[in-house]
Amino acid sequence: MKPASPDPGLSGHELSGSGLPGLDLPVREASGPEISDLKIPDLDKFERKVFKKKNTLDRLLSFSMRLLRPRQVGLVLGTNKTWFKFLPPDKWDRGVMHKFNGQGMAGMFLKYFGTLVVKHKGLSPIMLYRDTQFGEKKESPGIISFVLRKHRDFYKQGIKILIIDNLVDTLNHRDGTLSKVSILSFDGHEFKALPDLKIDVSIVRQFKARNFVSAYVPDYGAIVFNTIDERFLAKEEGKFIHETGLKDRLNILISAIEMASLAHIGLARGRQAARIIWRKEKSLRKAALQLKHKEIQLNAQRQHLKAVGAVNERQLSMEPVNITDGVYGFMDMVGSASVRTRFIPRDYFFMLNLCLQIAADNAGRYACRVDNIIGDAIFFQNASPFDDENTNTRPEIHERTMLMVFALASTINDIHRLKNGRHHRDAPAGFRQMMEDARADISFRAGLETGSAMIGPLGSDQRKVVTAIGKAVNTASRLESTGVKEKIHVSGTVKEILTHACISRDTPIARRSIPGAKDAESGKTALDFFDTYKTHFGLTGNVVEQWQPVVYKEFSPGSTYLIKCLPDPVNFSAGTCGI
Numbered sequence: 001m002k003p004a005s006p007d008p009g010l011s012g013h014e015l016s017g018s019g020l021p022g023l024d025l026p027v028r029e030a031s032g033p034e035i036s037d038l039k040i041p042d043l044d045k046f047e048r049k050v051f052k053k054k055n056t057l058d059r060l061l062s063f064s065m066r067l068l069r070p071r072q073v074g075l076v077l078g079t080n081k082t083w084f085k086f087l088p089p090d091k092w093d094r095g096v097m098h099k100f101n102g103q104g105m106a107g108m109f110l111k112y113f114g115t116l117v118v119k120h121k122g123l124s125p126i127m128l129y130r131d132t133q134f135g136e137k138k139e140s141p142g143i144i145s146f147v148l149r150k151h152r153d154f155y156k157q158g159i160k161i162l163i164i165d166n167l168v169d170t171l172n173h174r175d176g177t178l179s180k181v182s183i184l185s186f187d188g189h190e191f192k193a194l195p196d197l198k199i200d201v202s203i204v205r206q207f208k209a210r211n212f213v214s215a216y217v218p219d220y221g222a223i224v225f226n227t228i229d230e231r232f233l234a235k236e237e238g239k240f241i242h243e244t245g246l247k248d249r250l251n252i253l254i255s256a257i258e259m260a261s262l263a264h265i266g267l268a269r270g271r272q273a274a275r276i277i278w279r280k281e282k283s284l285r286k287a288a289l290q291l292k293h294k295e296i297q298l299n300a301q302r303q304h305l306k307a308v309g310a311v312n313e314r315q316l317s318m319e320p321v322n323i324t325d326g327v328y329g330f331m332d333m334v335g336s337a338s339v340r341t342r343f344i345p346r347d348y349f350f351m352l353n354l355c356l357q358i359a360a361d362n363a364g365r366y367a368c369r370v371d372n373i374i375g376d377a378i379f380f381q382n383a384s385p386f387d388d389e390n391t392n393t394r395p396e397i398h399e400r401t402m403l404m405v406f407a408l409a410s411t412i413n414d415i416h417r418l419k420n421g422r423h424h425r426d427a428p429a430g431f432r433q434m435m436e437d438a439r440a441d442i443s444f445r446a447g448l449e450t451g452s453a454m455i456g457p458l459g460s461d462q463r464k465v466v467t468a469i470g471k472a473v474n475t476a477s478r479l480e481s482t483g484v485k486e487k488i489h490v491s492g493t494v495k496e497i498l499t500h501a502c503i504s505r506d507t508p509i510a511r512r513s514i515p516g517a518k519d520a521e522s523g524k525t526a527l528d529f530f531d532t533y534k535t536h537f538g539l540t541g542n543v544v545e546q547w548q549p550v551v552y553k554e555f556s557p558g559s560t561y562l563i564k565c566l567p568d569p570v571n572f573s574a575g576t577c578g579i
Contacts, residue, residue: 035231035242041066043252050256050263060223060260061101067249067256068213069229072102072110076126078148078221086219086265089152095144095221097124146197147214147222154185155216160254161186162194164212165233186250191240215253218261315385315466320456326383327400328453328473329368329408329488330480331359331446333376342438351431351442352376358414358425366407367395367509371467377480380407381468385455391509399507401450401497402529405563406514406536408446408488412565413537415444416486446488447479450497478555484547488563495544495561501529538567 046063050056057075064073077085078092100114101107110117118124128145129137139149147162154162163184180196211233213225232249234241333339333355340348359378363370369386371379382400395403414423419442421429435441453470475491483489490498503510503517504526511517516536517527534543543564550560 035229035245038069038229039066040249040252043255046256047259050259051266054267056260056263056267057099058101060256061099063256064223064225064253065101065103065107067253068225068232070102070213070225071227072100072107073223073225074101074110074114075099075217075223076144076148076221078151079125088219089148092148092151092221093129094125094127095148097126098221141197143197143212143214144222144224147216147224151216151222155218158187159185159216160188161213161215161250163191163233165235167209167211186247188251188254189247191243215250215257217257219265220261223257316457316464318385318456318466320454321385322452322454322470323384324452325397325400325450326381326453326455326468326472327397327404327448327450328383328468328476329380329404329446329448330477331378331380331408331411331444332480334443334445334485336376339440339442342440343434347434347438351434354418354425354431355415355442355444358418358423359411362407362410362414365410366403366513368404368407372465379467379473380404382407383453383455383468385466393508395507395509397450398497398501399510401448401494402501402503402507402510403513404448405488405498405533408448409533409537409563409565412444412446412486412488415442416566443485445480445483445485447476447481447483448488448490448494449473449476449479450494451475475555478550479560482550482555482560484562486566488565489547490561490563491557492559492561498529498544498563503527503529503532537565539564540567 041063046059050059053059061073061075064070075098076095077098078089078095079085079087080091080093083096097115097118100110102110115124126142126144126148127140128149130140132138139145143164163186164181165184167181182196183194184191185194186192208227210227210230213228215223217223232240232242232246240246333352343351355376356373356378359380360370362368363380367388368380368382371381373379382395382404384394387394414425417423418426418431419435421432423431426432449472451470451472453468453472455468456466457464458467458469459465479489479491503514505511514532514536516532530543534540545562545564547560547562550557
């Protein structure tokens with residue numbers, strides 16, 4: 001019995017609620033081999049043929065038939081009143097049923113006469129918008145109109161395929177002409193639910209669509225499937241039973257579509273071809289610019305995470321190692337026990353967190369990292385297990401030491417500016433006001449040592465850090481404890497390293513990180529470390545002072561040294577080193 005023709009006033013856009021037009025055939029129940037036994041067509045063979053032959057779209061339909069075993073499959077061309085191909089999606093206002101294929105004799109009929117049938121019945125073109133009585137444009141209801149309208153937005157989001165996995169309830173719907181159906185999207189990795197869509201019940205019933213699948217064809221339109229093999233979409237407890245196999249087939253479909261789309265664009269000529277190439281070129285330029293900005297953001301984020309002690313999965317599962325060329329620094333607040341009593345907890349934590357953030361900023365700036373924060377004490381590192389994996393250079397000990405000194409000195413200088421209301425981290429100068437109100441002062445001292453230590457993951461199952469333990473770490477801590485505020489207390493070994501250190505083409509990280517090192521960029525000039533250090537921090541005279549013998553717990557070196565950090569006048573003892 002021939003079905004009644006749809007209302008001509010709605011048919012142009014209501015086809016999109018139907019799936020694909022077809023003959024009034026009985027519903028085909030899924031049968032035959034098990035899903036796992038169904039042969040997947042050869043994608044490589046399809047690729048070889050699709051770029052050699054001219055009938056690109058016919059081959060895509062034939063390949064898709066064997067891949068998803070639908071009752072019918074068709075191609076919808078996105079266009080406007082010009083009916084031109086290859087228009088950008090933002091200019092589409094209609095979809096034209098362009099090509100068909102299907103199973104059996106009915107499919108053969110559709111292949112050769114389908115476009116004429118749908119045109120004769122008024123089912124094509126499918127209008128994406130309709131005019132209201134007030135002269136306004138309104139979105140047309142239905143699946144295919146929805147697919148073409150969302151083509152550009154969804155593709156930007158990575159959505160390639162839309163699925164309505166169950167239209168059986170709609171076939172049984174008796175109340176009214178419209179019904180809601182749930183849609184799933186697939187981006188090549190996972191299925192996600194989209195908002196329900198209204199479709200025309202009578203059209204779905206006419207074409208006996210039990211499910212509907214649509215895939216985007218770039219720069220063309222869409223390929224739409226009326227009732228693919230229902231076993232692919234079988235569910236149990238809300239999940240696809242054959243999800244892995246379904247994803248494999250959908251990803252093969254996406255690849256085949258991308259190949260066919262490129263091959264089809266190759267058929268464009270003249271001005272049309274030039275427009276397509278220019279549109280692609282603009283899109284590629286925009287994508288390249290976005291990727292460049294994203295790369296900059298990711299590098300900055302990676303650098304920040306490294307600075308604040310974040311580690312990656314490889315480092316968390318690393319085998320503990322013993323290294324000899326690490327540099328370790330400690331910084332601690334001077335007289336914190338008495339300072340704390342002058343502030344309410346909220347103000348004290350506010351000020352302390354600003355100081356700690358400044359420390360993390362400078363650690364990142366100078367290729368170091370904050371290993372740990374214990375109260376008002378900060379543990380810095382520059383060691384090989386934390387070197388940037390994207391660089392091929394491994395810093396020598398003198399470069400690591402220079403970077404650590406700059407990180408510590410910059411932190412002390414920034415905290416000094418913070419106290420004087422001149423740091424961008426505290427634009428309202430709240431830090432300075434709190435100190436004045438409490439009649440208190442906050443100062444930090446630092447200690448630095450280089451040498452051997454063990455590095456590896458440490459902690460419980462719930463919380464682990466990757467940290468350093470060893471003699472050099474202990475010595476750096478002892479040096480900090482016996483140091484002087486706003487100076488860096490170092491061992492004789494560190495002082496000797498810095499005396500002979502310079503910034504050159506052999507220290508690329510220091511050359512890139514340390515301000516004022518541009519003269520070394522050409523590789524022809526080597527800059528003395530202490531000369532660069534003085535210039536950057538505005539220091540004059542001697543910046544290194546030999547310190548008195550220190551005895552602290554098991555720590556008792558013969559000679560240690562203090563490195564000046566602030567440009568304020570400092571009285572040195574008679575034993576200065578003349579640097």
